[in-house]
Amino acid sequence: MGKPERSQPSTITKLDRSPIHLLHRAGQCAGDIFQEKLGPTDLTPRQFAVLVTVAQNEGLSQTNLVEKTGIDRSTLADIVRRMLKKNLLQRRRTREDARAYSVKVTEEGWRTLQSVDPIAMSVDEIVLSTLSNDDREHFLDSLNKIVTALGSMAQPIEKT
Numbered sequence: 754m755g756k757p758e759r760s761q762p763s764t765i766t767k768l769d770r771s772p773i774h775l776l777h778r779a780g781q782c783a784g785d786i787f788q789e790k791l792g793p794t795d796l797t798p799r800q801f802a803v804l805v806t807v808a809q810n811e812g813l814s815q816t817n818l819v820e821k822t823g824i825d826r827s828t829l830a831d832i833v834r835r836m837l838k839k840n841l842l843q844r845r846r847t848r849e850d851a852r853a854y855s856v857k858v859t860e861e862g863w864r865t866l867q868s869v870d871p872i873a874m875s876v877d878e879i880v881l882s883t884l885s886n887d888d889r890e891h892f893l894d895s896l897n898k899i900v901t902a903l904g905s906m907a908q909p910i911e912k913t
Contacts, residue, residue: 779880783798786876787872790875790876794865794869796869799828799832800836803829804836804842804858804869805870806818806821807842807856807858808858808863808866812856812857813855813856814853814855815830815833815853816853818833818856823900839861840859840861842856842862843856843859844857
Protein backbone atom coordinates (compact mmCIF):
# COMPACT_ATOMS: atom_id res chain seq x y z
CA MET A 754 0.00 0.00 0.00
CA GLY A 755 1.53 3.29 -1.11
CA LYS A 756 1.46 6.66 0.54
CA PRO A 757 -1.69 8.70 -0.08
CA GLU A 758 -1.22 11.47 -2.57
CA ARG A 759 -0.60 14.78 -0.85
CA SER A 760 -2.80 17.73 -1.66
CA GLN A 761 -1.18 20.93 -2.66
CA PRO A 762 -1.21 23.37 0.28
CA SER A 763 -3.50 25.70 -1.69
CA THR A 764 -6.22 23.04 -1.79
CA ILE A 765 -6.20 22.31 1.95
CA THR A 766 -8.71 24.16 4.13
CA LYS A 767 -7.34 27.36 5.57
CA LEU A 768 -8.41 27.39 9.19
CA ASP A 769 -8.36 31.18 9.37
CA ARG A 770 -11.12 31.18 6.72
CA SER A 771 -13.09 28.18 8.05
CA PRO A 772 -16.35 29.15 9.79
CA ILE A 773 -16.45 25.75 11.52
CA HIS A 774 -13.03 26.25 13.06
CA LEU A 775 -13.43 29.95 13.81
CA LEU A 776 -16.84 29.55 15.48
CA HIS A 777 -15.44 26.71 17.58
CA ARG A 778 -12.35 28.73 18.58
CA ALA A 779 -14.40 31.85 19.35
CA GLY A 780 -16.68 29.69 21.51
CA GLN A 781 -13.67 28.23 23.29
CA CYS A 782 -12.24 31.69 23.95
CA ALA A 783 -15.56 33.02 25.27
CA GLY A 784 -16.07 29.90 27.41
CA ASP A 785 -12.58 30.21 28.87
CA ILE A 786 -13.18 33.87 29.75
CA PHE A 787 -16.57 32.95 31.27
CA GLN A 788 -14.99 30.24 33.46
CA GLU A 789 -12.13 32.55 34.48
CA LYS A 790 -14.48 35.40 35.44
CA LEU A 791 -16.85 33.06 37.25
CA GLY A 792 -14.11 31.81 39.54
CA PRO A 793 -14.42 28.71 41.69
CA THR A 794 -18.07 27.95 40.91
CA ASP A 795 -18.63 24.95 38.66
CA LEU A 796 -21.41 26.44 36.51
CA THR A 797 -20.58 25.91 32.84
CA PRO A 798 -21.60 28.17 29.95
CA ARG A 799 -24.09 25.52 28.80
CA GLN A 800 -25.58 25.23 32.29
CA PHE A 801 -25.88 29.01 32.35
CA ALA A 802 -27.68 28.90 28.98
CA VAL A 803 -30.08 26.27 30.34
CA LEU A 804 -30.68 28.30 33.51
CA VAL A 805 -31.45 31.46 31.49
CA THR A 806 -33.72 29.57 29.09
CA VAL A 807 -35.69 27.92 31.90
CA ALA A 808 -35.93 31.24 33.78
CA GLN A 809 -37.39 32.86 30.67
CA ASN A 810 -39.73 29.91 29.96
CA GLU A 811 -40.94 28.64 33.33
CA GLY A 812 -42.29 25.09 33.18
CA LEU A 813 -40.65 24.31 29.84
CA SER A 814 -40.57 20.63 28.91
CA GLN A 815 -37.16 19.08 28.39
CA THR A 816 -38.10 18.48 24.74
CA ASN A 817 -38.82 22.21 24.32
CA LEU A 818 -35.59 22.98 26.16
CA VAL A 819 -33.71 20.94 23.54
CA GLU A 820 -35.36 23.02 20.81
CA LYS A 821 -34.67 26.37 22.48
CA THR A 822 -31.03 25.72 23.43
CA GLY A 823 -29.91 23.55 20.51
CA ILE A 824 -28.31 21.15 22.99
CA ASP A 825 -28.86 17.53 21.97
CA ARG A 826 -31.29 15.45 24.03
CA SER A 827 -28.78 13.19 25.82
CA THR A 828 -26.38 16.04 26.66
CA LEU A 829 -29.27 18.17 27.89
CA ALA A 830 -30.54 15.32 30.08
CA ASP A 831 -27.07 15.10 31.65
CA ILE A 832 -26.90 18.88 32.14
CA VAL A 833 -30.35 18.92 33.77
CA ARG A 834 -29.39 15.98 35.99
CA ARG A 835 -26.30 17.87 37.22
CA MET A 836 -28.33 21.03 37.77
CA LEU A 837 -30.91 19.07 39.76
CA LYS A 838 -28.11 17.79 42.02
CA LYS A 839 -26.90 21.39 42.51
CA ASN A 840 -30.48 22.38 43.39
CA LEU A 841 -30.56 24.92 40.54
CA LEU A 842 -33.55 23.30 38.83
CA GLN A 843 -36.48 21.17 39.83
CA ARG A 844 -38.25 18.75 37.56
CA ARG A 845 -41.88 17.61 37.52
CA ARG A 846 -44.00 15.42 35.29
CA THR A 847 -46.09 17.48 32.88
CA ARG A 848 -49.87 17.46 33.12
CA GLU A 849 -50.21 16.93 29.37
CA ASP A 850 -47.93 13.89 29.18
CA ALA A 851 -47.09 11.88 32.30
CA ARG A 852 -43.94 10.59 30.56
CA ALA A 853 -42.52 14.07 29.98
CA TYR A 854 -40.85 16.41 32.46
CA SER A 855 -41.02 20.16 32.83
CA VAL A 856 -38.25 22.08 34.53
CA LYS A 857 -38.37 25.09 36.78
CA VAL A 858 -35.72 27.30 38.41
CA THR A 859 -35.36 26.80 42.18
CA GLU A 860 -34.70 29.58 44.69
CA GLU A 861 -31.03 28.57 44.63
CA GLY A 862 -31.16 28.70 40.83
CA TRP A 863 -32.56 32.25 40.92
CA ARG A 864 -29.82 33.33 43.36
CA THR A 865 -27.19 31.78 41.09
CA LEU A 866 -28.68 33.43 38.02
CA GLN A 867 -28.74 36.84 39.71
CA SER A 868 -25.07 36.54 40.67
CA VAL A 869 -23.83 35.02 37.39
CA ASP A 870 -25.86 37.05 34.88
CA PRO A 871 -23.81 40.25 35.33
CA ILE A 872 -20.64 38.19 34.87
CA ALA A 873 -22.01 36.66 31.66
CA MET A 874 -22.92 40.13 30.38
CA SER A 875 -19.39 41.35 31.13
CA VAL A 876 -17.97 38.38 29.20
CA ASP A 877 -20.26 39.23 26.27
CA GLU A 878 -18.91 42.78 26.45
CA ILE A 879 -15.30 41.55 26.50
CA VAL A 880 -15.92 39.36 23.46
CA LEU A 881 -17.76 42.10 21.57
CA SER A 882 -15.23 44.78 22.56
CA THR A 883 -12.92 43.38 19.91
CA LEU A 884 -15.34 44.78 17.30
CA SER A 885 -16.56 48.26 16.43
CA ASN A 886 -20.14 49.12 17.45
CA ASP A 887 -21.35 48.65 13.86
CA ASP A 888 -19.49 45.35 13.55
CA ARG A 889 -21.02 44.11 16.84
CA GLU A 890 -24.56 44.41 15.53
CA HIS A 891 -23.60 42.89 12.19
CA PHE A 892 -21.76 40.04 13.94
CA LEU A 893 -24.71 39.21 16.22
CA ASP A 894 -27.18 39.48 13.34
CA SER A 895 -24.98 37.19 11.23
CA LEU A 896 -24.69 34.61 14.01
CA ASN A 897 -28.46 34.65 14.47
CA LYS A 898 -28.96 34.19 10.72
CA ILE A 899 -26.63 31.18 10.75
CA VAL A 900 -28.38 29.62 13.76
CA THR A 901 -31.82 30.28 12.28
CA ALA A 902 -30.92 28.95 8.85
CA LEU A 903 -28.87 25.94 9.90
CA GLY A 904 -30.12 25.14 13.39
CA SER A 905 -32.67 22.58 12.31
CA MET A 906 -30.19 20.97 9.90
CA ALA A 907 -27.50 20.65 12.56
CA GLN A 908 -29.82 19.67 15.39
CA PRO A 909 -32.64 17.36 14.37
CA ILE A 910 -35.31 17.40 17.04
CA GLU A 911 -36.24 13.97 18.31
CA LYS A 912 -39.96 13.41 18.81
CA THR A 913 -41.14 11.59 21.92
